[in-house]
Amino acid sequence: MQVAHYQQFVRHTNQFITKPRDEALSIAMYGLVGEIGQLVAAVKKKVLGEGGETNWDQPNDEIREELGDAFWYLFAAAQLANDGPFDVLTGDIENLRAEIGGTDERARTIAAALDPQARTDFMKEAVRFPESPDFLFDDYQKLAFKTARTDGKVLIEVCQAVLWQLGAELLRPSLPAIEIDLNQNVADRPTNVVLGEIAWHLSAMASLYHLSLDNVIAFNCTKVSFRSERGTPTVLHDEARDPKEQFPRCFDVSFVRVGPGQSRMYFGGRPLGDDLTDNFYDDDGYRFHDVIHLAFIAHLGWSPVIRGLMKRKRKSGNNRVDEVEDGGRAKVVEELVIKAIHSEGDRQARASGRCIVGQPTRLFPRRSLINFRLLKTLRMYVEGLEVWHNTYWEWEDAIFAGCEMFHQLCQEMQGTVHVDLANRRLTFEPIVSPNVQGITVGLGMGAAVLAPSDCEVKKMLSTQERAATAQSRLAYVLAAKRALLGALGLEAASEAYWSQIEVRLDDMNTLYVKARDKALDRAWALRAVDYKAAFIESAGSVLCTATAIADVADVADISK
Template identity: 30%
Template sequence: MTGASLGLNEYQTLAARSDRTRNKGNGFDLPVLGLVGEVGSLLSEVKKRQRDKAAIIGYEQTVLEELGDTLWYLAIITEHAGIKLASLANDVSGADVAFSALQPQHSLPMNTPSVQFEKTLLRLAAATGELAANIDGAQGDNGTFQTRLTSVLQHLVQAANEADVLLEEAARANLQKTEDRWPQERVYPPLFDGQFPEDEQLPRSLEIDIFEREASNGKRYVLQSCRGLFIGDRLTDNIMQPDDYRFHDVFHYAYAAVLGWSPVTRALLKRKRKSKARVDEGEDGARAALIEEGVATYVFGIAKDFDFFADQRPGDLSLTFLKNVRQFVRGYEVHSSPLWLWEEAILQGNHAFRFLRESRRGRIKLDIEKRALSIEELP
């Protein structure tokens, strides 16, 4: 369906493009568990809203997102079962059904969750629980399975009505989120400094030597040189238990190479965009650099618990983790960078970090045109 309203079958097809559950687990287990989890998240949000009416932030947006995620798992389950999503809307002809047909009317906006909304969510939870409890016999009795799926959709529509959420809006937001994370085609966005003078651009290619040296006091420092000149400060771990954080500048170089963004690297290489005072102050200034250091510290803390992502590949990093990383830079130009690009920067930076932990020295190569950072042995 290509009209003004999105169709259920159309959404199912588009949602299936980001499905990473197929051929994993046992049959329908993973998407059904995901469905149950999303309904549980909805109930949790309502509980928090009731408990902390004034304190909770972004309740309406969270409900919209959770409804979209619930719908996604429902679409994936039907896709795995060979059932058209529109057939759950009592369409037996096989034709698509527009989302707008599910909600010809919906209630007025609510400031707090209504008692009815809570009851509907509990019924939705019961419907998903029944689906999960009988999943083993799903393929043996397709009619009963479809009836249970239909019940889930009906309660989902009712919950959306009572939350004043259009399921079509939730579906479109969900598709946008999955494309942000797992795109069909990876197209690099324009570089942020592409329209600035060359001397204010991050160098499109650059080599930086990073190595460790022991001082007379017995401490070990990390030094860096570029084109024969030392750059930056001598770095230590600055923590009671050493963890090699002194090599963390590779993360900044990865942000520069892959995202085309790094206020820290701009300051280090004296490539701030001074021709535009507002950009110089707002995007390349001290606050932006502190934000970037915060990102690097946060990523390092998470990566340390996962062997610095040694076994992770593009598409593997947690969606929540990547969203949290991007939230750090809200209000800055790099906030527009897609989550998949953030993941590439994080993975490439951690690859270089693991190399330095092992070798204690290396030559970093930045290729901003190719959005790549590599590392090799230092001659």
Template identity: 30%
Template sequence: MDDFIPLSVQEYSKDALATDVQRDAESLNFPLLGLFGEVGSLLSEVKKKQRDPIAYRAYAAAVTEELGDVLWYFNLVASRGGISLAEVVTNLASGDGDWKPASDKTITFEALQPAVLKTLKTPSKKFEETLIELAAKVGLLMADQSNRDLLRDRSRLGPLLVAFLETLIRAANEAGVTLEAAAVKNRTKTTDRWPIQKEVSGFFDGDAPPEEQLPRKLQIEIFEREVNGKLYVFQTCNGLNIGDRLTDNAMTEDDYRFHDVFHYAYVAVLGWSPVTRSLFRLKRKSASKIDEAQDGARAALIEEGITTWIFGQAIEMEFFKDLKAGDLPFDLLKQIHQFVNGYEPEACPAWLWEEAILQGYAAFRYLRENRRGTITIDAANRRLEIEPLP
């Protein structure tokens, strides 16, 4: 740990603001609503712990994450109000004195909590009271925004932000959480979803023999055909039939029989798909552990489970029609990460999962409309394309 570099308030603030997808907005309404909601989520985590202290083992991580989310929105409120996070920190000990400009010195989160707390304790009654006080501080901000324009009254906004941050630091101390840990976790999460610069790692099977690698460039023809009065989806590749003919396997038709395009999207964008490996006989037999754990039946079931679960969400959202990068619900992408925990695609950032999903559903919508098409896997460019099939 000797090479650990403490995170500064200034660095966190800059990185957090870079992940604000509404960077051109000026209103305080959005960040205040977000701050209000995240404080509510923080209270909810404590409530869960109180209600079920034995079963709720995710408390420590959840509180740290929620504190980080609170900090993100708090930073945005300050920025939209023309006040830097460093400026708020500089005025923490000012009391009712004159407002001071931000310090030129680097301010670390560690300096806000000199007594480093390494273990998360069961929330005390005092912690509960502090969280209620924190909620009240948000209420004051919301009330002032409702009654007047805080953007035009910087002298009013500044002290309210200082009072909130003082209470937030106290809450973190009483929870046994460092704001630095919360900030680091939040920065990792937000840049995973909204990266400052998109970078993609190499393929998971890059070291495998060529005959065990997922296709980097491949065309697959997908079409619907009636057999004995029933519609099936067929697939061919290089003139050969692949896989089984598919139906929806549902009481109500929903065109899920075209769902293999989602697996092909995972291949093209993520470089992952145990289902496709099985279909094309590309399991990594030369590495027995990888073959068993990453390419086996359990991994394939997880992929099918994710695909089915996403499909259920997509039905409610018109199969993600008109959605672009950055529009998929963050909660959906976080849930996917939980699904694949322990498997190769856990290394794929949320934004890349979004690319795979949106490209897969663009192809799916095309097939729903045209009932046939030619899929092109272009893994080198992380693209899945579809064009007409004569």
């Protein structure tokens, strides 16, 4: 990886570079010190936990990732501190050459600690470093390591301790004057010198873990790019299939409450799978996790679970696709992926104090919380499956949108999710109209004048209902609300029930309903999951006939 290219990459991906200089520099400095802490923690876990003495120098993904993150902030800090690109690596080599080639006591002490041949080689090569403006990180890494005064596990411990010290030195200028005066145990040196020494110790740690610095930086570019460089979405995995074996390109799924802590998905007027419960001691809303499957469809074009429920498995042609991509193992993997997402989001929420008793918690409220490590883990789970080819940013979109829909469902306890594969998008409405072809379990009638008074409208309709209804349709919604209350066996004239049913009516007179409190209890008692309405205008009024519809299977259960 060319250092010059990485300079450009960091500048291009620096999202805080447009902030005032001092603020941006502060973000970069604190970011660098934070990444040093993360790196030290990763190394300590390796040394103390994963094999300890026997394989302390074997790298893992966490160490590689933290090294790359530290270098990104290092370069960002150098650019901001110098008001433009600054070659911190070349600067460090120049400082090392001056230090090692000096004649003072410090230079003599360093010379005594260095291997004589390594010192000679370094001084000879450092004079002409870099030999080309296109020099690589590995060029710096190999040359800088010749100046290491210790090696092995001792040097790892030295690097960790010195990096902490350098971090403190880096932040020292931000202290109040009195604190700088009173705390003289931390040196005052130019920022570029400190950044160069940080680069040396990060590079040395990479060498000790047998990591090419070029590869570390290349991996960091891949990680950072997934958010900043969004390309064309991956071609839908069933694009070449018969339409009967494809996901519908636009469709709605309704999540309907059918009992306390119990929901059901409807697609095309039919139940989509079994009734949903949390399967947990606490009401954590996990019964709504199927909406994340829908997010996978919208943003990844993938969900073996929903494909099976929709009976759109790819059985024609190569039956290995049906077995591998749409079979039981792939379904288990998908459920594992969603559980991992939910668990990580919940862990973060608890750690940051965002969990409030009695309220649903928004998982991953910011995209930046969907860390790269989680994305890598999920891609590891799906390795060998078609969805492995989807990009990191598509995974991020799927997780973010899915968790947003999940949160809204947990808040509303019901809703309609619109899946748009053509535009890779999900949208949510808190009301439902599953279009069930079932059995009538309630019938009611209601009327309203075609020009209702403002007083009547404000009394019967909520702010949300009024905002969603055109002026010319207000009478229809009023009549529908009265008819619906009658269909549920409730007194339409009772103001106590008006706020317990929320009604929306589209241009085709499709009813979208949300019930609560006694109205919801009554709907559950009737097993009503959907509602139909018919209208007729007469003599300046509109008359509505509403029916409450139960699923045939539910009524059959009652009769047994």
